[in-house]
Amino acid sequence: MIHRQMLVGGHWVDALGGATFERHNPATGQVVGAVPLGGAKEARHAVDAATDALPGWRSTPARDRARILHRAAELLLQRSDEIAPLITQEEGKPITAARKEVAAAAELLTWYAEEGRRAYGQWIPDPVSDRRLLTIRQPVGVAAAITPWNVPVSMIARKVGPALAAGCTVVVKPAEQTPLSGLAVAEVLHEAGAPAGVVNVITGDAPEIGQALLADERVRKISFTGSTEVGRLLMRGAAAHVKRVSLELGGSAPFLVLDDADLDLVARDLASTKFRNAGQACVSPNRVLVARPFMAELADRLADAVAALRVGNGLDEATDVGPLVEPAGVDKVEAHVKDALAKGARGVVGGRRLTDGPHAAGHFYAPTVLADVTLDMLVTQEETFGPVAALIPVDDLEQAIAQANDTPFGLAAYLYTRDISRAVRVAEALEFGMVGVNDSRIAAVEAPFGGVKSSGIGREGGHEGLDEFLETKLIALGVH
Ligand code: ADP
DSSP, X not given: OEEOOEEETTEEEOOTTOOEEEEEOTTTOOEEEEEEOBOHHHHHHHHXXXXXXXXXXXXXXXXXXXXXXXXXXXXXXXXXXXXXXXXXXXXXXXXXXXXXXXXXXXXXXXXXXXHGGGOOOEEEOOSSTTEEEEEEEEEOSEEEEEOOSSSTTHHHHHHHHHHHHHTOEEEEEOOTTSHHHHHHHHHHHHHTTOOTTTEEEOOBOHHHHHHHHHHOTTEEEEEEESOHHHHHHHHHHHGXXXXXXXXXXXXXXXXXXXXXXXXXXXXHHHHHHHTGGGGOSTTSEEEEEEEGGGHHHHHHHHHHHHHTOOBSOTXXXXXXXXXXXXXXXXXXXXXXXXXXXXTTOEEEEOOSEEOSGGGTTSOEEOOEEEESOOTTSHHHHSOOOSSEEEEEEEOSHHHHHHHHHOSSEESEEEEEOSOHHHHHHHHHHSOSSEEXXXXXXXXXXXXXXXXXXXXXXXXXXHHHHHHTTEEEEEEEEEOO
């Protein structure tokens, strides 16, 4: 069992009263480790430290900030053999996926190390001759990052990378399901040479810490990834001091299979995207809108792909699909599947909890394919966040687009067609922040990731991700 402390002001500390909480492995039920149960006081101490560190960090040359981020990226890769198993034990994903996550986190830090050196201002043509207009980019100040469990290491890198590169100092609050993974990132940044107080990572009572961060006027930015419900609460709280917010919230991704799609490509991409991280991703296809003539064949092909998936403890190199993170996740999947079957969906494969043998102590659900799903079923109305592919027949293109957009969410959408003109028209008509056309690997460090409508505000990745942590200042300079 691992014990870790929090990082505040360059020191490893316990919660003030010494309280801790444990994290259990979702595959086995065994305790993975214990971390401090911090609250409002610890959050204030972290903000004190971040505030004290800000003037020094803000004025450190971008090149020197970059060196620390590069070093942290190297350390992450060197420690992949320690950090990846930690992710798997806390979150459940297969070890092969956890290693990829660590590599992705290193990529993010590397990208932002360099991108921070290109935070250019402008010299603007002036309408009058005795003045010059110029802009500079400056860090927003102390930033708070509240991160989810499903990608616990790279989600921190995606926020802390640009924050540090921009010259902000940060207070990070990792999810309660994955605190050890979050503290492993803290350790890496600390050892890479981030000065005391530049990165602070606190674990504990989420609502209490969240409230303390919102109430503190010194925190100028909240960057959050998680549920729409908590995102709304943070946005409301941020209004008091007009803090800037970046919100990456829930999704209900449509996956459109038009009647001229390449079914081999569709089946391959859908099987890999849908069951990645046991379907626990905000960009996971939640509603597969299939041209009706393809329904039976796509269901059969997916069933074959699913039959080959090995479900088990992610620490086993052969595992393709791990457990769900919490029992409540399995309950939700079970309720959605039961509801769909009761309303007339066809169960093609899966459709049950896995409770025997190697699955007995964990939160496992069999990868599932449902065909002939209709819009009155919970699987199409809510984000299932589990290993269920719900295939909904559609009769024409207009219906497919209308149904795809008929959701409060607008994060990712996918579109499969061989017709380039249709691809362009439909991609333009989809009300989502990201559209994968004949490709389902949406995220890249070089590109902006984020949603519209109830899926959030702001973008992470690309140069846009750095903008989230920068202010633009105008300097009007009299020349007499
Ligand atoms: P999920 O349902 O995926 O767990 P949450 O939105 O509950 O998503 O969690 C995402 C992050 O938000 C986690 O770090 C969690 O601890 C944090 N969180 C949850 N509730 C609150 C809250 N009331 N205030 C601030 N942070 C919160």
